[in-house]
Amino acid sequence: MTPAPSGPARVLVTGFEPFGGSSTNPSELVARRLGELGVGGASVTVEVLPVEFAAATTRIAELVAATGPDLVLALGLAGDRTRVSVERVALNLEDARIPDNGGAQPRDVPVLAGGPAALFATVPVRMMVAAIRRAGVDAEMSLSAGSFVCNAVLYTALTAAGAATTCGFIHLPPAAVLPVDVAVDAVRAAIGAALPTAEG
DSSP, X not given: OOOOOOSSOEXXXXXXXXXXXXXXXXXXXXXXXXXXXXXXXXXXXXXXXXXXXXXXXXXXXXHHHHHOXXXXXXXXXXXXXXXXXXXXXXXXXXXOSSOOTTSOXXXXXXXXXXXXXXXXXXXXXXXXXXXXXXXXXXXXXXXXXXXXXXXHHHHHHHHXXXXXXXXXXXEEOOTTTSOHHHHHHHHHHHHHHHSGGGOO
């Protein structure tokens, strides 16, 4: 058995730039705030991804390779949701209802040609939902991350990650529904559940 690496846990948190005509994206704001505040004793790397299928999937794979994280937690915006959603499954499917920020609108194409039809998130989804609720924020499990860029990023992260890395995705409601400060508390609680050494 390979011994666990010493030192602080390495956490990679990503958010997304604004899209769909919005001027802000709470996932970006929450990710940046986590980078400023930290999460317990973890070493936190933050990146804001473009809302573009090709660029975002390329970048998340690069980040996983470069940072060697123990935990990858990607954040995104779900404009029609009213609670924090921890995703269970990434589909090998790109099927965009609207164009991405680069103008691409793939329909019925795989994220990874020849890859599995779906991959399960490797974070403890139920524990994360419970931790978010204990922090006083409404949360739910969500079956699938959809078929837009959020899903493609989770699928790619799961594909790129080794066995020692856990990967997950959280969809956040709009900031008008869930203020950014509260969303930060929710995500910190989720990270604490996914990586107990980082709790707090």
